[in-house]
Amino acid sequence: MITVDEARALLFELAAPLPAEEVPLAEAAGRVLARTVTARRDQPPFAASSMDGYALASAEVELHAMFKLIGEAAAGHGFAGRVGPGQAVRIFTGAPVPEGADFVVIQEDVSRSGDLITIASDPGTKTNVRPAGGDFRAGDTVSAPRRLRPADIALLAAMNIGRVPVVRKPVVALISTGDELVMPGNEPGPDQIIASNTFGLKAMLEDLGAEARILPIARDSAASLTTAFGLARGADLVVTIGGASVGDHDLVGQVAGELGMERAFYKVLMRPGKPLMAGRLNGSAMVGLPGNPVSAMVCGRIFLAPMLRAMLGLGAEAPRLEQAPLDDSLAANGPREHYMRAQIGTDGRITVAADQDSALLSVLSQASALVRRPPDDPARSAGEIVDYLTI
Ligand SMILES: Nc1nc2c(c(=O)[nH]1)N[C@H]1C(S)=C(S)[C@@H](COP(=O)(O)OP(=O)(O)OC[C@H]3O[C@@H](n4cnc5c(N)ncnc54)[C@H](O)[C@@H]3O)O[C@H]1N2
Ligand code: MOO
Numbered sequence: 001m002i003t004v005d006e007a008r009a010l011l012f013e014l015a016a017p018l019p020a021e022e023v024p025l026a027e028a029a030g031r032v033l034a035r036t037v038t039a040r041r042d043q044p045p046f047a048a049s050s051m052d053g054y055a056l057a058s059a060e061v062e063l064h065a066m067f068k069l070i071g072e073a074a075a076g077h078g079f080a081g082r083v084g085p086g087q088a089v090r091i092f093t094g095a096p097v098p099e100g101a102d103f104v105v106i107q108e109d110v111s112r113s114g115d116l117i118t119i120a121s122d123p124g125t126k127t128n129v130r131p132a133g134g135d136f137r138a139g140d141t142v143s144a145p146r147r148l149r150p151a152d153i154a155l156l157a158a159m160n161i162g163r164v165p166v167v168r169k170p171v172v173a174l175i176s177t178g179d180e181l182v183m184p185g186n187e188p189g190p191d192q193i194i195a196s197n198t199f200g201l202k203a204m205l206e207d208l209g210a211e212a213r214i215l216p217i218a219r220d221s222a223a224s225l226t227t228a229f230g231l232a233r234g235a236d237l238v239v240t241i242g243g244a245s246v247g248d249h250d251l252v253g254q255v256a257g258e259l260g261m262e263r264a265f266y267k268v269l270m271r272p273g274k275p276l277m278a279g280r281l282n283g284s285a286m287v288g289l290p291g292n293p294v295s296a297m298v299c300g301r302i303f304l305a306p307m308l309r310a311m312l313g314l315g316a317e318a319p320r321l322e323q324a325p326l327d328d329s330l331a332a333n334g335p336r337e338h339y340m341r342a343q344i345g346t347d348g349r350i351t352v353a354a355d356q357d358s359a360l361l362s363v364l365s366q367a368s369a370l371v372r373r374p375p376d377d378p379a380r381s382a383g384e385i386v387d388y389l390t391i
Contacts, residue, residue, distance in 0.1 A: 001267045001268060001269045001274075002265055002267075002268055002269065003268070003269050003337065003375075004268060004269070004270050004302065004337045005318065006265075007265055007268045007270075007276065007278070007303065008302075008303060008306060008318060010264045010265050010278065011264070011278055011285075011287070011303055011306070011307050012306070012307070012310050012316040013264070014264060014278065014279075014280060014285035014286075014307070015237075015285060015307040015308075015310040015311050015316070016310075016311070017167070017310065017311060017312070017313040018167050018168045018169075018170060018236065018311050018312065018313070019167075019168055020034030020035060020165045020166065020167055020168065021034075021165070021166060021167075021168045022163045022164065022165055022166075023163065023164055023166055024162065024163060024164075025153065025156055025157055025161060025162055025163065025164055028148050028153060028156070028164040028166055029148055029149075029150060029153050030147065030148065030209060031147070031148055031164070031166035031167070031169075031209065032144075032145050032146065032147050032148070032166055032167040032209060032312040032313055032314060033142065033143075033144040033145060033146045033147075033148055033152075033164065033165070033166060033167075034144055034145070034165045034166050034167045034313065035144050035165045036141050036142065036143045036144050037141065037142050037144075037156065037159070037161050037164065037165070038138075038139055038140070038141050038159075039136050039137065039138050039139060039140045039141070039159035039160075039161075040138060040159060040160045040161065041138050041159070041160055042132055042133035042136070042137050042138055043133070043134075043135040043136050043158050043159070044130055044132060044133075044134065044135065045132060046078070046096040046097070046132050047096065047097040047102075047129050047130065047131055047132050048094055048095065048096060048097065048129070048130045048132075049073070049091045049092065049093055049094065049095050049096075049097055049104045049128060049129060049130075050093060050104070050128045050129065050130050051093055051104055051106045051128040052091070052092050052093055052106065052107055053091060053104045053105050053106040053107045053109075053110065053128065054067065054069070054088040054089065054090060054091060054104065054105050054107070054110055054117055055073065055079075055083060055088060055089045055091040055097050055098055055101035055103070055104050056083060056087065056088040056089075056101050056103055056105065057083065057085070057100060057101060057102060057103065058102050058103035058127060060085065060086070061103055061105065061119065061123060062119065063119055063120075063121075063122055064118060064119060064120075065118070065119050066086075066116055066117065066118050067086055067087060067088035067116070067117050067118075068086060068087055068088070068115055068116060069087075069088055069089065069090055069115045069116070069117060070083070070087050070088070070089060071089050071090070071098075072089065072090040072091070073089050073090070073091045073092070073095040073096060073097070073098055074091075074092045074095050075092060075093065075094035075095050076094075076095075077095070078095060078096035078098065079091075079095075079096075079098040081098065081099075082098065082099045082100040083098050083099065083100035083101040084100060087100075088101075088105075088117055089101060091104055097129050102127060102129060103123075103127045103128070103129065104127065104128035104129060105119055105123045105128075106123065106128065108121070109121040109122070109123045135158070136155075136158075136159065140159075142155060142156065142159070144165075144313075145167070145312070145313040145314055145315075147209070147312075147314070148164070148166070167311075167312045167313050169209060169210055169211045170209070170210045170211070170236045170237060170308055170311040170312065171210070171211050171213070171234070171235045171236050171237075172205050172210045172211070172212045172213070172235060172236065172237045172238075172239060172304075172308075173212075173213050173215055173231070173232035173235035173237070173238045173239065173284075174198040174201055174202060174205075174212055174213065174214050174215065174239050174241070175198075175215045175217075175218050175228045175229075175232060175238070175239065175240045175241065176195040176197060176198045176214075176217045176218070176241050176242060177217070177218045177219075177220065177225065177228075177240055177241065177242045177243040177251075177252060177291070178195075178217070178218075178219075178220060178242045178243065178249075178291065179219050179220045179249070180192050180193055181193065181194070181195040181217050181242075182194060182195065182217070183195055183217065184196075184199065195217055196293050196361060197241040197242075197289070197291070197293050197296040197297070198214045198241060199214070200293070200296070200297050200300070200361075201239065201241070201289075201296065201297070201300050201304070202214055204297070204300050204301070204304075204305070205300070205304060205305075205308060208305055208308045208309070208312075209308065209312055210237075210308050213235070215228055215231050215232060216228065216231070218240075218243075220243065220249040220251060221251070222251060222254075222255050222258070225243075225251055225252065225255040225256075226255060226259065228240075229255070229256065229259055229281065229282070232284065233282050233284070234284075235284050236284060236285065236311060237284060237285045237286075237287065237304075237307065237308075237311075238281060238284045238285070238286045238287070239286075239287050239288075239289060239304065240252050240256075240286070240287075240288045240289065241289045241290075241291055241296050242289075242290070242291025242296075243288075243291065244275040244276070244277055244288045244289065244290050244291065245275045245290065245291075246275075250275075252277070252288045253266060253277055253288065256277075256279070256281055256286060256288070259281060259282070260281065260282070261279040261280065261281040261286055262279050262280045262281075263277065263278075263279040264278045264279045264280070265277065265278055265279075269335065269336045269337060269375060270302075270336050270337050270338075270339070271334070271336040271337070271338045271339070271358075272290065272292060272294055272295035272298055272299075272339070272358035273289075273290055273295050273298055273299045273302070273339075274290065274336065275288075275290045276288065276289060276290065276299055276303070285307070287299075287303065287304065287307075290358075292358040292359050293358070293359060293360075293361045293364070294341070294357075294358040294359065294360060294361065294363070294364050295358045297361075297364060298339050298358075298370065301319065301370065301389070301391055302319065302339065305319065306318060306319060319389045320389065321372060321387040321388065321389055322387070322388055322389065322390070323385050323386070323387060323388070324344060324348055324349060324350040324369075324385065324386065324388060325348070325349050325350070325382075325383050325384065325385055325386075326349065326350060326352070326380055326381070326382050326383060326384050326385075326386055327345065327349040327350060327351040327352075327382060328351060328352070328382050329379065329380060329381050329382050330352060330371075330373075330379060330380040330386075331379055332376070332377065332378050332379045333373040333374070333375065333376060333377040334375075334376070335375050335376060336375060337372065337373065337374060337375055338356075338371075338372070338373040338377075339370040339371070339372055339373075340352045340353070340356055340370060340371040340372075340373065341353045341356060341360075341363050341364055341366075341367035341369075341370060342367055342368075342369045342370065342371045342388060343366065343367055343368050343369065344368050344369050344388075350369060350371060350386065350388060352371055353366070353367060364391075367391060368390065368391065369388040369389065369390055369391060370388060370389050370391055371386050371387070371388045372386070372387045372388060372389065373386070
């Protein structure tokens with residue numbers, strides 16, 4: 001059996017970065033910027049007032065000084081003339097500061113009588129003028145790769161980038177396998193349960209920027225699995241769930257092999273997730289996850305999420321580990337790397353769930369972290385520092 005790191009390295013070989021496509025700016029949030037983009041203009045494009053008040057020459061600013069108003073500058077409607085000595089222009093936030101002026105006295109510091117204003121309170125030294133290009137200049141860049149957050153979208157909009165080059169979304173086909181499964185919302189038969197893994201994985205993978213498609217459940221027969229693999233053709237990543245172990249009805253590896261899968265590995269020194277398999281099938285990366293619900297979700301976090309990041313051009317890296325002290329003692333670990341469901345308390349200490357059965361979705365749902373135990377990790381006492389990753 002190979003280690004978790006070895007398995008991930010082999011998975012990265014299956015996860016080539018995807019090409020770029022252009023999308024409208026309004027659809028670019030959460031996508032990964034594929035190429036560095038360049039501002040098409042200065043922002044602000046002119047010296048702009050940051051306050052409502054009166055624009056005049058800073059050299060003339062003095063308590064009790066008087067000015068004659070010669071016009072108005074509003075946002076979107078500048079003042080065409082020039083401000084001369086003893087003159088001021090009524091100005092509003094966002095308006096271009098007129099020629100001859102380089103200071104805005106806020107209206108709270110001014111008394112006005114008709115066309116005359118007097119500086120009635122000390123206006124201080126802050127000019128209330130935003131210089132042209134003070135935010136960014138034409139030619140300034142936003143560099144790739146980068147997952148576009150709302151603030152980035154606002155910046156790209158201000159840069160007048162209407163269409164954005166982003167990495168194409170990885171298309172993931174999710175196949176549940178098993179005669180015991182029915183889709184949520186349907187009436188299960190006496191020996192049946194509800195397919196949960198595909199739904200949890202779809203949520204996880206779409207959160208990371210994939211387009212995940214849940215295919216019809218494949219039954220425990222070669223014909224049904226073959227049909228499902230046919231429906232998955234063209235996906236960047238095909239993920240099967242269940243049927244990966246050694247039971248008589250665990251057919252995924254066998255059928256995938258008959259369909260020409262080039263196997264990269266089968267079985268990982270990991271808990272949960274031991275019967276993981278991967279390879280290349282019909283030009284797609286193929287990962288066979290174990291069926292136990294927690295195993296499938298943990299493998300999603302440990303393997304599929306890094307694969308998707310690699311496909312999105314964000315680099316081939318293991319999930320980031322953090323450290324926290326244990327709230328309670330832990331027994332020694334066995335020979336497999338163990339990812340234990342745990343909760344991080346408000347005090348920063350980490351509590352490992354008592355029951356680590358890989359079927360317990362209720363425990364996973366309560367967990368905020370997976371504590372990572374190396375193979376053969378000795379028993380640990382309360383207060384000792386352990387590695388974990390957030391979920
Ligand atoms: N003799 C052995 N038996 C098992 C071994 C072993 O090494 N020797 N490994 C165990 C481990 S570890 C795991 S994990 C499971 C994985 O088995 P499979 O991948 O073949 O999964 P299934 O048998 O199909 O299902 C396991 C379990 O999960 C339920 N399941 C499956 N798919 C879904 C789904 N989409 N949504 C919800 N639940 C699902 C299924 O009903 C089973 O209860 O094998 C052990 N056995
Ligand atoms: O590896 Mo299984 O995933 O331990 O439950």
